[in-house]
Amino acid sequence: xxxxxxxxxxxxxxxxxxxxxxxxxxxxxxxxxxxxxxxxxxxxxxxxxxxxxxxxxxxxxxxxxxxxxxxxxxxxxxxxxxxxxxxxxxxxxxxxxxxxxxxxxxxxxxxxxxxxxxxxxxxxxxxxxxxxxxxxxxxxxxxxxxxxxxxxxxxxxxxxxxxxxxxxxxxxxxxxxxxxxxxxxxxxxxxxxxxxxxxxxxxxxxxxxxxxxxxxxxxxxxxxxxxxxxxxxxxxxxxxxxxxxxxxxxxxxxxxxxxxxxxxxxxxxxxxxxxxxxxxxxxxxxxxxxxxxxxxxxxxxxxxxxxxxxxxxxxxxxxxxxxxxxxxxxxxxxxxxxxxxxxxxxxxxxxxxxxxxxxxxxxxxxxxxxxxxxxxxxxxxxxxxxxxxxxxxxxxxxxxxxxxxxxxxxxxxxxxxxxxxxxxxxxxxxxxxxxxxxxxxxxxxxxxxxxxxx
Amino acid sequence: xxxxxxxxxxxxxxxxxxxxxxxxxxxxxxxxxxxxxxxxxxxxxxxxxxxxxxxxxxxxxxxxxxxxxxxxxxxxxxxxxxxxxxxxxxxxxxxxxxxxxxxxxxxxxxxxxxxxxxxxxxxxxxxxxxxxxxxxxxxxxxxxxxxxxxxxxxxxxxxxxxxxxxxxxxxxxxxxxxxxxxxxxxxxxxxxxxxxxxxxxxxxxxxxxxxxxxxxxxxxxxxxxxxxxxxxxxxxxxxxxxxxxxxxxxxxxxxxxxxx
Numbered sequence: 001x002x003x004x005x006x007x008x009x010x011x012x013x014x015x016x017x018x019x020x021x022x023x024x025x026x027x028x029x030x031x032x033x034x035x036x037x038x039x040x041x042x043x044x045x046x047x048x049x050x051x052x053x054x055x056x057x058x059x060x061x062x063x064x065x066x067x068x069x070x071x072x073x074x075x076x077x078x079x080x081x082x083x084x085x086x087x088x089x090x091x092x093x094x095x096x097x098x099x100x101x102x103x104x105x106x107x108x109x110x111x112x113x114x115x116x117x118x119x120x121x122x123x124x125x126x127x128x129x130x131x132x133x134x135x136x137x138x139x140x141x142x143x144x145x146x147x148x149x150x151x152x153x154x155x156x157x158x159x160x161x162x163x164x165x166x167x168x169x170x171x172x173x174x175x176x177x178x179x180x181x182x183x184x185x186x187x188x189x190x191x192x193x194x195x196x197x198x199x200x201x202x203x204x205x206x207x208x209x210x211x212x213x214x215x216x217x218x219x220x221x222x223x224x225x226x227x228x229x230x231x232x233x234x235x236x237x238x239x240x241x242x243x244x245x246x247x248x249x250x251x252x253x254x255x256x257x258x259x260x261x262x263x264x265x266x267x268x269x270x271x272x273x274x275x276x277x278x279x280x281x282x283x284x285x286x287x288x289x290x291x292x293x294x295x296x297x298x299x300x301x302x303x304x305x306x307x308x309x310x311x312x313x314x315x316x317x318x319x320x321x322x323x324x325x326x327x328x329x330x331x332x333x334x335x336x337x338x339x340x341x342x343x344x345x346x347x348x349x350x351x352x353x354x355x356x357x358x359x360x361x362x363x364x365x366x367x368x369x370x371x372x373x374x375x376x377x378x379x380x381x382x383x384x385x386x387x388x389x390x391x392x393x394x395x396x397x398x399x400x401x402x403x404x405x406x407x408x409x410x411x412x413x414x415x416x417x418x419x420x421x422x423x424x425x426x427x428x429x430x431x432x433x434x435x436x437x438x439x440x441x442x443x444x445x446x447x448x449x450x451x452x453x454x
Numbered sequence: 455x456x457x458x459x460x461x462x463x464x465x466x467x468x469x470x471x472x473x474x475x476x477x478x479x480x481x482x483x484x485x486x487x488x489x490x491x492x493x494x495x496x497x498x499x500x501x502x503x504x505x506x507x508x509x510x511x512x513x514x515x516x517x518x519x520x521x522x523x524x525x526x527x528x529x530x531x532x533x534x535x536x537x538x539x540x541x542x543x544x545x546x547x548x549x550x551x552x553x554x555x556x557x558x559x560x561x562x563x564x565x566x567x568x569x570x571x572x573x574x575x576x577x578x579x580x581x582x583x584x585x586x587x588x589x590x591x592x593x594x595x596x597x598x599x600x601x602x603x604x605x606x607x608x609x610x611x612x613x614x615x616x617x618x619x620x621x622x623x624x625x626x627x628x629x630x631x632x633x634x635x636x637x638x639x640x641x642x643x644x645x646x647x648x649x650x651x652x653x654x655x656x657x658x659x660x661x662x663x664x665x666x667x668x669x670x671x672x673x674x675x676x677x678x679x680x681x682x683x684x685x686x687x688x689x690x691x692x693x694x695x696x697x698x699x700x701x702x703x704x705x706x707x708x709x710x711x712x713x714x
Contacts, residue, residue, distance in 0.1 A: 334551040337512055338565040339540020341533060448507040
């Protein structure tokens with residue numbers, strides 16, 4: 001009975017020893033994923049910026065903060081605003097004819113109009129931020145109208161990217177749409193299904209998954225520009241022009257003209273995008289550094305905890321064995337009287353101590369594999385970058401970048417056979433260590449004195 | 455003259471207690487021959503237990519000489535002494551001292567644990583010894599399922615396991631009721647007669663001691679008196695009371711009906 005209690009107590013100690021390293025490994029993996037994610041985002045952005053040096057984006061929305069604005073000029077698959085960006089602002093539109101006027105500016109090659117409007121349906125989600133929990137109600141999706149002109153389609157990346165099913169939009173498309181993957185769950189649709197947008201029925205011809213750089217947040221339906229305008233009641237209105245210059249050298253001149261003529265258009269060139277990009281990069285680096293330092297702290301804490309667990313385990317074995325020796329003094333005396341040598345007695349007690357800690361090792365692995373996620377989250381500080389992912393069924397933009405640091409799957413996955421084997425080794429070692437002194441005490445008992453002991 | 459198994463000369467043992475030296479034995483001279491059944495008697499505090507511990511190589515004498523089965527054991531180191539205890543001495547304790555988590559047979563096998571005997575032979579011998587002490591069929595019983603008398607029988611079987619030169623019994627009847635007491639003493643006496651086992655028994659019970667062939671009285675750490683017991687007469691098959699002929703198995707003299 002006592003042995004069972006001891007084994008359970010030791011088991012807990014062992015479980016701590018097992019779950020802490022697994023928690024650490026999980027954290028390291030999370031940090032690793034985070035770094036990779038960031039790196040791919042950065043390189044994607046860099047590539048995009050280089051590709052679009054002649055692009056001047058003229059959008060109607062203004063006041064986007066540095067933090068929230070992803071570099072614009074991304075293909076429409078990218079959001080022009082992150083989850084924190086667009087919504088809540090009044091959506092302003094300009095007349096299409098402005099595009100024609102811009103087209104006539106010297107050095108302008110093409111003007112591609114875009115239309116973006118939030119859906120009437122909204123969704124609420126709770127987002128944890130370092131400053132607390134916010135419940136945000138935002139439009140369920142964005143209706144994006146793309147000018148399906150074959151020369152635009154050929155020359156510029158104006159269509160949604162990463163088509164995972166079906167086909168992309170093409171010239172002459174009508175009553176069809178391409179839907180972002182994260183919306184299909186909501187509509188319960190696949191390619192070929194019918195979606196009703198603002199009272200009009202559309203056939204889904206393609207699904208796109210614009211994961212580039214981790215911005216999986218935008219939920220968008222892409223359709224013909226004129227239809228988008230029609231169903232939203234904004235006929236003739238657009239929200240953005242992508243102005244393409246003949247050459248990079250014209251960009252500054254064109255920008256000046258547009259700025260002067262259309263004060264309600266916000267103009268971004270590749271220079272702005274580069275600045276944004278650099279800001280973004282700085283922010284990412286800071287985040288990564290934070291993660292690294294948190295990880296470092298975690299490891300320090302973990303080391304301390306493991307030391308405590310190791311010491312506790314040895315002490316438990318030590319005291320249990322000491323008690324056992326005391327309790328069994330008479331037995332030891334008897335054994336010595338009938339011819340057991342000091343070594344015989346000592347090895348028997350050592351063996352017993354090792355056996356107890358081995359069983360504790362088994363118990364520890366059992367407790368550890370069940371309780372490792374719980375134990376490690378209890379014992380280790382969390383790495384919180386953006387406060388974890390949102391609880392809604394849609395993942396918010398940054399939520400998907402921030403790793404589910406001590407997510408239970410990752411901790412369980414980190415409970416490797418090697419770690420268990422190591423735990424066994426440690427168990428044997430601690431058993432031996434903890435019973436060394438008691439065994440020595442036992443062996444030293446003089447049989448004559450032991451016999452008197454009752 | 456028969457072979458000398460145990461010879462002690464001027465054996466002394468002093469305990470140090472808070473710098474004061476307390477003599478427990480002060481010059482014991484003693485000789486036990488092969489096949490003898492000897493009792494050491496004495497009031498409490500006379501040094502009985504100390505003497506037994508020294509004779510049993512559980513404790514080292516402070517001075518003096520002790521020869522056990524032709525080996526001078528007084529100066530041997532502990533690692534040698536444990537072998538002497540294993541091979542040359544069989545212990546019987548007042549409180550039986552069986553290991554509670556081992557069954558009767560396993561307890562008997564215990565002293566053979568560190569010998570070269572193969573396992574099967576140890577098993578067989580444990581069975582034989584248990585049969586010898588009248589416990590056949592009880593091999594699998596744990597001590598707590600055996601009566602006090604039966605436990606002491608297991609202990610006697612254990613003491614015989616390695617064919618020791620001598621059996622040392624420390625108040626073997628101290629924890630037994632009257633009936634069991636005589637049964638155990640008779641068992642020891644029979645072992646002595648049938649197998650020629652040398653037995654040295656420490657007791658303060660004169661009734662029990664009288665069943666041996668020689669009684670040594672220990673007083674103040676020294677042997678002061680020696681007298682003959684009933685056992686000698688039994689060995690000679692003569693009734694000590696009427697001089698009539700008796701058999702070793704007789705409980706009472708067939709002539710004078712006196713208890714033997």
